[in-house]
Amino acid sequence: MAQVYFEDVKEGQEIPAVTQNCDSQRLVLWAAGSGDYYQIHYDKDFAQATGLPDRIVHGALKHALLGRLLHEWAGEQGRVRRVACQYRGMDAVNRDVICKGVVKGKRQEDSANLVDLEIWTEDPEGNKTTPGTGVVALPSRG
Amino acid sequence: MTQQASVITDEMRAAIGRESEAVAYEIDNTGCRQFARSAGYTDPVFYDEGYARSKGHRGIPAPPGFLGHPIFNPARPARIPEAFRLDVPFKRILNGGTDVEYFDDVCSGDTLAATTKLTDLTEREGRMGKMLIVQTETTYRNQAGQTVAIMRGTAIRY
Numbered sequence: 047m048a049q050v051y052f053e054d055v056k057e058g059q060e061i062p063a064v065t066q067n068c069d070s071q072r073l074v075l076w077a078a079g080s081g082d083y084y085q086i087h088y089d090k091d092f093a094q095a096t097g098l099p100d101r102i103v104h105g106a107l108k109h110a111l112l113g114r115l116l117h118e119w120a121g122e123q124g125r126v127r128r129v130a131c132q133y134r135g136m137d138a139v140n141r142d143v144i145c146k147g148v149v150k151g152k153r154q155e156d157s158a159n160l161v162d163l164e165i166w167t168e169d170p171e172g173n174k175t176t177p178g179t180g181v182v183a184l185p186s187r188g
Numbered sequence: 189m190t191q192q193a194s195v196i197t198d199e200m201r202a203a204i205g206r207e208s209e210a211v212a213y214e215i216d217n218t219g220c221r222q223f224a225r226s227a228g229y230t231d232p233v234f235y236d237e238g239y240a241r242s243k244g245h246r247g248i249p250a251p252p253g254f255l256g257h258p259i260f261n262p263a264r265p266a267r268i269p270e271a272f273r274l275d276v277p278f279k280r281i282l283n284g285g286t287d288v289e290y291f292d293d294v295c296s297g298d299t300l301a302a303t304t305k306l307t308d309l310t311e312r313e314g315r316m317g318k319m320l321i322v323q324t325e326t327t328y329r330n331q332a333g334q335t336v337a338i339m340r341g342t343a344i345r346y
Contacts, residue, residue, distance in 0.1 A: 066228045079226030081257050084281075096280055097316065105283035106253065110227040113252025113288075122233065122243050126252040130287035132342070181289075 049121040052159035052184040057149055061119040061163070064145040066111050068103045073139060076107045098136070105133035108143060108176045112165050115145040116180045123185040127160065131178025137169055144168040147180065158183045195276050195320055196309050203306050208269030210301035213256030213328070217247070217296045223254040237296070250294040253286075255302070255328050255337055269304035271324045276345050284321065284342030292336040300328040300336065307340070319346035 066072070073087045082104055085092035093101045113129045120126060137143055147165040154160070160183055167176040217237060224234035229251060232239045240248045250256070258266050294300070308323035322343040330336050 064228075072226070072228075075226040079223040106286060107227065109286040109288070110223070110251070110253040114227050114229055117229075117231070117252055122231075125293075126290065128287070128289045129252050130285070130289075130340075132285035133283055 049123055050119060050184060051187045052152065052161070053187050055149055055152060055161055055184065057151060059149045061115070061147040061149070064111060064115045064118060066143050066145070067141070068107070068137065068143050069140050070101065073101065073103065073107070076104055076110075080104065080106055080110075082106060099138065101139040103137040103139065103143060105176075108133065108137065108145075108167050109178075111143055111145050112147075112167065112176070112178055112180065115147055115165060116163070116182050119147070120182045120184060125183045126180070127158075127183050128181035129165075129178070130180070131165070131167075131176045133176055135169070135173060135175030137167070137175055142170050143175075144170070150179075159186050160184075194311060195278075195318070196311060197275070200274055200306075200309060203270055204309065205305055205307070206270075208271065208304045209267060210303050210329075211266060211269065212259055213300040213302055214259055215250050215254070215256040215294060215296055215298045215300065219257055220248045220250055220254060220296050224251045227251060227253075245295060246293070247296040250296070250298075252290075253288055255288070255294065255339065256298070256300055271304045271306040271322070272343075274320075274322065274345070276320055278320065278345040280316075280346050282344040282346070284344045286342075287340040289338050289340075290336065291338075292330070292334055294328075294330070294336050298330050298336075300330055302326050302328050314344075314346060316346050319344050 116126045147163045151162045163180040165180045166174045304326040310321045326339045328337040
């Protein structure tokens with residue numbers, strides 16, 4: 047993947063989106079990967095008994111996908127410093143979660159080149175279900 | 189029977205700000221790989237230790253959001269911090285939000301000591317009735333004693 051440098055980043059710039067389909071196998075993979083075995087994410091009967099229409103995507107999986115969005119943009123010399131998000135809307139199983147981000151600002155702190163971003167996930171209809179913010183440290187062209 | 193107006197007891201209020209005992213979280217290659225796979229990563233840095241080292245990492249780095257797994261041993265049940273086991277009349281729980289801030293690299297081979305405290309409790313009337321919003325903060329320190337990450341979480345009990 048091409049390396050992005052601090053100098054080349056502009057406020058208002060969109061970063062490449064990441065789309066992840068969240069089928070039931072993905073949610074089971076995530077349950078194992080994260081250690082969150084709450085049944086509302088993979089047991090339809092259980093989810094419906096709690097009043098949900100169907101199984102829902104783990105909030106923390108959407109957080110991790112936003113982390114992946116930042117990691118894939120930051121490149122191998124970049125580092126993800128912060129990933130924060132709120133789970134405002136639920137995402138049902140078997141749909142795409144689309145992760146997007148926009149650069150909100152740049153700053154230098156303790157010799158690190160930091161980029162602040164607004165990040166979020168969208169459902170296939172374009173509803174922002176998980177708004178958040180991210181911070182990435184990028185290399186300098188020097 | 190009269191219903192108590194608030195589900196927040198004096199004991200719960202008194203617990204705000206009180207740090208739990210440390211819980212150990214292990215980060216190993218398999219854990220990093222499985223977390224990376226489940227989040228759809230294709231970057232070999234999360235799968236191939238030699239590749240990760242060639243890119244300047246101490247080992248396979250922990251993917252963003254992965255702060256290890258608590259050590260599971262049925263003979264010694266984990267002591268869950270009180271912030272996560274409040275005595276409230278709600279059965280259901282939803283995750284309201286997650287904020288992970290890093291202060292240093294986290295890699296396979298690290299063992300993190302995590303201490304958790306309640307930072308806030310608020311009650312609200314929601315679509316599904318009364319709900320309690322629980323804010324927690326967990327600080328992760330590595331084997332060298334450095335604070336490597338802070339996770340702030342919001343849980344919705346209803």
